[in-house]
Amino acid sequence: MGRQLTSEMYTALKAAPRRQVKRSGGLESAASVTRVESSRLGQYQHPQHSRFVPIDVAADLVADSGSTEILQTLAGMANCVLLPLPSENADALAIDFAKFGEETAQSFADYHKALTAVSTAQPEILALLRTL
Secondary structure, eight states: OOOSSOHHHHHHHHHHHHHHHHHTTSHHHHHTTSSSOHHHHHHHHOTTOOOOOOHHHHHHHHHHHOOOHHHHHHHHHTTOOOOOOOOSSHHHHHHHHHHHHHHHHHHHHHHHHHHHHHHHHHHHHHHHHHHO
16 A cells, blocks of 8 residues: 655645744754754655654654644644634633624524514515505
8 A cells, every 4th residue: 555645745744844943943953852863853854855753753843832833734634724722811712702602692683583573574564565
């Protein structure tokens, strides 16, 4: 059985660590927070090398830089979207979301009342139009 991804996807799996390493301050800085040396990190990003970044090294880079380049690339390949969890103002966000929900529910209730009113008045409106 052959490989599962397209050559473009494998190229993207090389480009993502390159961007991730840049966000970690370059090869030497990134190597200092992982179990691999800078030369190995360079291989992971180089299109001609067959080695790809191991998952634990990717996790170290994400933790170091706070950037999610590699994770976003993998999520995209799985037809998913990576969304960060709110870290600050999570309570305010929850309150805003709850208010939005209440307002949306009220809007639907108002819409339903308006439809009911129009529906109830429809025979009278039709009778009035016939007289014109």
